[in-house]
Amino acid sequence: MSQRKIITTCTRDCPNSCGLVATVEDGKLVKLSGDPNHPLTGGVACHKTAKYVKRVYSAERITHPLRKVDGRWQRASWDEVLDLLADKLKTVVAESGPEAVLYYQGYGERTALKLLNKYFFNLLGGATTMRGSLCGGAGQGAQNLDFGDRVSHDPLDHYNSNSMVLWARNPASTNISLVKIARDIRKRGGRVVVVDPARSRSVDFATDHIRPKPGRDGCLAMAASKLILKAGAEDRDFLENRAVGWPEYKAILDAFSVPELCSMAGVPVSDAELLADTLMHQHPTSILLGWGLHRHEYAHYAIRPIDALGGIAGTLGVPGGGVSQGFEEYGPYDQTYWGDGLHPNQRTLVIGKVGEEILNARDPEIRVIVVTAGNPVCMAPNSSRIVEAFGKAEMVVYSGHFMDDTAELADVFLPATTFLEEDDLMASYGHNFVGPVNPAIEPVGETKSEFQMFQELAARFPFAGEYRRSVDEWLETICTPLWEQGATLEELRKGPFRLNAPMVPYADGTFPTESGKFQLMTEFDPSVLEDDDPDFPYKFLTIAPHGYICSERTLAEHEALPSIRLATGEAHKRGLKDGDHVLVRSAYGSLLALLRVDEGMRSDVVIAERGGWNKAGHGFNLLTRDMVSVVGQGTPFYETRVTIEPHPEDPVIGSRVLVVQNSDESPGGHFTKELARMGCVLTTLNPAGGDPLPPTPEGYDRLVVLGGPQHAFDDEAGPYFPALLRLMRDFDAAGKPVAGICLGCQLLARAFGASIWTMPELEFGYVALSLTESGEGDPVLGQAGPIPPLMEFHEDSFDLPEGAVLLAESEACAHQSFRIGRASYGFQFHLELDSLGAERWFEEFQNERIGTYAKYRSQFTDEFFADMRSRFPLLVQQSGDFCRKVAVNWLRLAVES
Numbered sequence: 084m085s086q087r088k089i090i091t092t093c094t095r096d097c098p099n100s101c102g103l104v105a106t107v108e109d110g111k112l113v114k115l116s117g118d119p120n121h122p123l124t125g126g127v128a129c130h131k132t133a134k135y136v137k138r139v140y141s142a143e144r145i146t147h148p149l150r151k152v153d154g155r156w157q158r159a160s161w162d163e164v165l166d167l168l169a170d171k172l173k174t175v176v177a178e179s180g181p182e183a184v185l186y187y188q189g190y191g192e193r194t195a196l197k198l199l200n201k202y203f204f205n206l207l208g209g210a211t212t213m214r215g216s217l218c219g220g221a222g223q224g225a226q227n228l229d230f231g232d233r234v235s236h237d238p239l240d241h242y243n244s245n246s247m248v249l250w251a252r253n254p255a256s257t258n259i260s261l262v263k264i265a266r267d268i269r270k271r272g273g274r275v276v277v278v279d280p281a282r283s284r285s286v287d288f289a290t291d292h293i294r295p296k297p298g299r300d301g302c303l304a305m306a307a308s309k310l311i312l313k314a315g316a317e318d319r320d321f322l323e324n325r326a327v328g329w330p331e332y333k334a335i336l337d338a339f340s341v342p343e344l345c346s347m348a349g350v351p352v353s354d355a356e357l358l359a360d361t362l363m364h365q366h367p368t369s370i371l372l373g374w375g376l377h378r379h380e381y382a383h384y385a386i387r388p389i390d391a392l393g394g395i396a397g398t399l400g401v402p403g404g405g406v407s408q409g410f411e412e413y414g415p416y417d418q419t420y421w422g423d424g425l426h427p428n429q430r431t432l433v434i435g436k437v438g439e440e441i442l443n444a445r446d447p448e449i450r451v452i453v454v455t456a457g458n459p460v461c462m463a464p465n466s467s468r469i470v471e472a473f474g475k476a477e478m479v480v481y482s483g484h485f486m487d488d489t490a491e492l493a494d495v496f497l498p499a500t501t502f503l504e505e506d507d508l509m510a511s512y513g514h515n516f517v518g519p520v521n522p523a524i525e526p527v528g529e530t531k532s533e534f535q536m537f538q539e540l541a542a543r544f545p546f547a548g549e550y551r552r553s554v555d556e557w558l559e560t561i562c563t564p565l566w567e568q569g570a571t572l573e574e575l576r577k578g579p580f581r582l583n584a585p586m587v588p589y590a591d592g593t594f595p596t597e598s599g600k601f602q603l604m605t606e607f608d609p610s611v612l613e614d615d616d617p618d619f620p621y622k623f624l625t626i627a628p629h630g631y632i633c634s635e636r637t638l639a640e641h642e643a644l645p646s647i648r649l650a651t652g653e654a655h656k657r658g659l660k661d662g663d664h665v666l667v668r669s670a671y672g673s674l675l676a677l678l679r680v681d682e683g684m685r686s687d688v689v690i691a692e693r694g695g696w697n698k699a700g701h702g703f704n705l706l707t708r709d710m711v712s713v714v715g716q717g718t719p720f721y722e723t724r725v726t727i728e729p730h731p732e733d734p735v736i737g738s739r740v741l742v743v744q745n746s747d748e749s750p751g752g753h754f755t756k757e758l759a760r761m762g763c764v765l766t767t768l769n770p771a772g773g774d775p776l777p778p779t780p781e782g783y784d785r786l787v788v789l790g791g792p793q794h795a796f797d798d799e800a801g802p803y804f805p806a807l808l809r810l811m812r813d814f815d816a817a818g819k820p821v822a823g824i825c826l827g828c829q830l831l832a833r834a835f836g837a838s839i840w841t842m843p844e845l846e847f848g849y850v851a852l853s854l855t856e857s858g859e860g861d862p863v864l865g866q867a868g869p870i871p872p873l874m875e876f877h878e879d880s881f882d883l884p885e886g887a888v889l890l891a892e893s894e895a896c897a898h899q900s901f902r903i904g905r906a907s908y909g910f911q912f913h914l915e916l917d918s919l920g921a922e923r924w925f926e927e928f929q930n931e932r933i934g935t936y937a938k939y940r941s942q943f944t945d946e947f948f949a950d951m952r953s954r955f956p957l958l959v960q961q962s963g964d965f966c967r968k969v970a971v972n973w974l975r976l977a978v979e980s
């Protein structure tokens with residue numbers, strides 16, 4: 084076995100941009116860990132990194148180009164999809180001009196070579212692009228007003244701090260490299276104060292938690308400023324010599340008392356006192372602004388008073404102090420290679436209203452949309468509007484890794500490499516190091532880097548010569564500012580390079596503003612912050628998830644339902660309890676969710692983790708308002724207000740489903756998840772593990788019996804089978820539908836009197852199936868669209884019970900699905916299987932680790948496994964789509980019967 088360790092840099096949408104060590108065995112990535120030699124990472128990367136290895140090899144990852152034909156994805160060659168795209172671009176540019184093409188460049192993977200994507204569209208003539216930000220725009224805009232240019236303290240400077248205020252920042256989930264610095268401050272006796280309406284995981288290592296009303300942080304900062312002034316502890320030199328606007332800002336402060344400001348902020352006065360005390364007596368304090376602060380229409384009314392607080396407390400320009408927000412991730416490159424100079428007046432659309440902006444675009448209208456490294460349908464506000472806008476385009480092209488919500492709407496899928504398969508450089512929006520992106524493994528399948536894709540696309544245009552250069556040639560060109568600072572490409576490939584950036588910005592007391600001084604806010608209208616609405620009493624805070632980066636997850640990784648958090652008292656007021664299915668409703672849409680009640684929460688907010696896919700029922704942006712912040716063109720997601728309601732009475736919602744799981748290896752996958760998403764309440768019993776079965780169907784409305792390795796005829800191996808058979812019959816007799824999958828299908832056949840027998844060979848893998856005539860007309864299977872190849876894993880089959888209607892068959896096994904009784908269905912195939920299950924079964928069976936089935940391994944060649952795996956992405960996706968439709972049809976049919 085050969086083992087290699089490759090130094091690289093994480094390029095995901097995360098401020099840490101960690102230095103990583105990729106361990107590769109026999110050409111396969113086996114481990115990712117933090118680089119111990121990276122000055123900031125210090126060997127500690129997040130738990131999301133370890134999971135990334137699975138993501139690279141996920142069965143859901145799209146590893147060959149796809150194009151949609153008649154609404155269905157088909158595998159295609161690179162030449163085919165690039166020709167298709169090039170022809171379309173040429174036609175549209177000739178007929179409507181280049182601005183009829185929209186290029187949407189997402190935030191995933193902001194590496195040096197990514198500048199060239201936009202360069203391509205500028206060479207094309209200047210396509211429409213996006214402006215503004217889904218993330219930090221408002222804060223950056225506000226800090227630019229105060230400081231002249233947003234520059235942050237080097238994170239390593241926070242080791243000089245005697246206290247730290249994590250103002251809406253949550254390092255435990257989104258900025259891991261700060262955790263050890265915060266702990267160091269605590270160890271030295273300093274306070275770490277978290278200011279956040281939500282109880283983030285960072286509260287666990289903080290000394291204090293202040294929970295202001297969302298968007299009212301500025302009032303808290305003003306109150307603390309007044310207390311510092313009252314104590315005479317303000318930095319007079321700053322106010323009199325290094326800042327402008329002090330009389331005006333003082334007038335703003337004088338207009339309110341401390342209790343008034345605290346009341347506006349929704350906190351007790353003691354919170355402002357704690358903050359002021361920290362800044363006065365644990366000097367210097369580093370104040371770190373998080374991304375939640377930006378997500379308000381008047382975010383500058385929060386951020387500018389915090390900046391001012393830093394100045395009043397004398398922390399600006401001081402080691403260990405400062406008000407830090409972020410860094411310029413594209414700063415170290417020669418930005419002329421965006422190519423914007425070629426078309427300085429090209430049209431841009433504002434990202435916070437992307438759906439609306441596309442629909443309103445005229446002269447020309449948007450005809451082609453190209454998306455790279457982004458999932459706007461899921462991550463931008465008002466998803467429904469974006470779906471509508473994308474639906475109107477003649478062609479949508481998506482470059483990425485998975486069939487997410489945006490990919491689903493595309494006509495062409497360009498499968499991209501991950502950073503582990505790429506050669507590039509990466510700067511950070513969270514620190515001052517540029518790191519190497521070294522290829523650790525060969526591209527999986529037929530994936531290509533965006534750099535390669537655009538090179539090959541450009542080769543189909545007259546400007547090919549402008550674009551064609553090797554990776555090294557482009558890096559040498561784009562990174563000129565780095566070479567001027569003393570870096571070399573050769574050295575950079577070995578490890579990180581620290582930019583020539585200050586550890587402590589503004590240390591000389593000057594600021595890059597017109598006056599050379601800090602500019603205090605000179606107007607404040609608190610009335611614009613009033614937004615109470617009795618119909619929608621809660622602010623909806625869609626915070627960054629702990630387990631994932633944005634929407635980077637697979638379909639299989641989604642829980643059945645998304646969770647939301649509400650204060651215990653509010654839940655009680657509404658007659659709700661923990662675990663209830665509730666409807667979250669805004670003026671824009673509604674979503675079914677699982678309620679989690681939380682003792683430590685503010686009563687005026689609902690909290691949810693963002694990033695779950697719409698198609699998995701987790702699309703919180705179906706509820707959010709699309710709008711733009713007053714300063715900085717940010718996206719005020721948190722201006723969305725919601726109400727929480729018990730889920731309305733409905734024959735399906737609240738339907739009680741008993742799920743019998745015969746083996747841990749055979750969970751309900753897509754089938755039971757879809758039932759839960761439809762509002763069913765599932766009770767899962769594992770009788771093989773000792774759970775007693777109920778004696779009658781009473782208390783349940785439906786029954787699902789899953790697969791397992793047991794023989795359906797073997798009551799010794801399954802002593803509970805006779806009781807289960809009786810239960811299946813009783814459910815059906817009571818008009819309560821039954822669905823049996825694999826073993827469950829065979830048990831259903833047996834329950835109705837059929838014999839079960841062992842086949843001469845195992846049926847394994849994704850197998851072509853056909854519907855019988857009855858199947859075509861069946862309301863469950865026939866209405867689910869064409870039946871795709873579905874996973875089989877069984878050695879037993881059954882006779883058709885008397886009265887059963889055969890619905891589907893395969894070449895090796897005639898009885899694949901039947902309908903019987905009042906509304907009972909048997910499915911021999913594993914339609915429920917998700918990508919995680921498929922990966923596990925293939926791996927275990929190929930390596931003869933799957934119990935009784937191991938004896939059949941020799942029936943299948945290694946080529947069979949390789950072929951199946953290469954087809955996984957489409958097989959898994961089509962199977963999942965089909966299963967969800969079948970589950971819904973089964974549920975609806977049951978309701979009608």
Ligand code: SF4
Nearest residue numbers: 093097099100101129
């Ligand atoms: S996701 Fe963030 S914390 Fe995790 S490895 Fe990547 S850069 Fe580091």
